[in-house]
Amino acid sequence: MLKLVLNRLGLGVLTLFAASVLIFIGTEILPGDLASAILQNTATPETLAKMRLDLGLDRPAYLRFFQWLFGALHGDFGLSLANGRDVLEEIAPRFANTMFLATYAAIVAVPLAIGLGLLAAIRQGGFFDRLVNVVTLMTISVPEYFLAYLLIKYVAVDLGWFPSLASVSSDTPFLDRLYITFLPMLTLVLVIVAHMMRMTRASVLSVMASPYIEMAILKGLKNSRIVVRHALPNALAPIIAVVALNLAYLIVGVVVVETVFVYPGLGQLMVDEVSKHDVPVVQACGLIFAATFILLNMIADILGILSNPRLRHPR
């Protein structure tokens, strides 16, 4: 089993390396000179030449790539083109903010989703089940900013229960943070609960068709006990996969939510820098997002193997 886990870890590292290559290719070796892409309208032959020298474009691509990668591994992502500050300094507090929001949403969403999914499976076909089905289908269809603006308009502006802008700084006390970020957290939760809940329900229901469940029913066990004690452990694998996928999605979905609530996180930073063509920052953000995404997918893979005893000891 340890071999399997190490195998997955190795695969994850390889994927991360490949992702970093893709990010680097995306910004540096696309057709159209990088210097003119950054300078856009202010480009003159002199500024272009200087920019090229600054970026080190006179050196071959693979050398630049490894230099960038080694720098990144040591926390040195270079300087931001927009304001000349060290990229890591800019990113670190924002990353902390984003992780706070994502963790807050995850802690609320996962138990809620699995609980609701189990409930819907227990009362399958009933009113609760069908209602939840339609509501979740609608929630996964709508864009996050629609939900966000709905919440802002009705809960923040009309009712005044929560602030409509989630402005935190590094010295905001913890409880205040929880209060200020409640609405963005709620938006994220609404988006991912639907998906995870539907998968929990579907997975449990498909296990319910098994013969040993039929045996349990014939034995006279209560429906809730059957679902929780007999069906759920076998249904765990796809549920875990979906939970991890949604957590990975959280990392990306947080970008839009941060923009709506003007929350000082990594997503908002990346969006701002993309329109400013601030390539070093975009590369660094991209790498961090990709790494988190790959890490979560890898954990999903490993957990999926661990939760199934048959896969734990392959023969």
Place this chain on the structure above:
Amino acid sequence: MRILGHKLTVTAQIGIAIVVINLFVALFAPLIAPFDQATPVGDAWADPSAQHWLGLDNLGRDLLSRLIYGARMSIGLSLIITALSFLIGVITGFSAAVIGGWVDQLLSRIVDLLLSMPTLIFAFVILSVLGSALPVLIVTIAILDSTKVFRLARSVAVTIVSLEFVEAARLRGEGWWWVVTREVLPNAIPPLTAEFGLRFCFTFLFIAALSFLGLGVQPPDADWGSMVKDYRDMINFGSAAPLYPAGAIAILTIGVNFVVDWMLAIHSRGQGEGA
């Protein structure tokens, strides 16, 4: 009500109605819209009146007309991208399944690699260098999305290719292009149609999200995502302006999802039945 012999559920009817209305508005936008999408016709943020059913927007343009033209831009763009990604994904997916061997392995590895990156982030990276011109948007998103179509097309094709009539065609000496278009494709249409609907939804939401962040469709073209961005500040004054384009996005995606749900339900088979 029945279509092609299959019974329509309530949600499917609602979904089809929504899709048809949206397509109609998108196609006939210039004929339906009362005003032009980019010409100011009054003061900014004028209230709704008999002449302007939804009032005016931040630059004095008629909101309803912008909504109608936005349908054309958003839906049209998404359809083009989905069609392109489908073209790429289906051809590569079917070819991988039919040719097999190292071609299949190579294509699958490349697709796995592209899928390991979060799409939004990768799109950001590319847009930060190339800018947000429409052709760039179309090609980038189409290529990124074609990976998911590849996965489905390949698995569908692999199932069909294992059937006897394909083997018979091969023994006759038919080339892979013939097999792909005349044997695999006609049998793959039901799952592919549902997938088209899902891909359209995803692309549509993706374009809207990019425009909302200011990185998608650029002004003065009306597009639902960028309209939400432009009107977002008004929510603090109690106006529901950003909710109109955002609501339009939501309604269309719900409608398409209802239809796709219904299509998947009628084509899904029990575990014991054959392919």
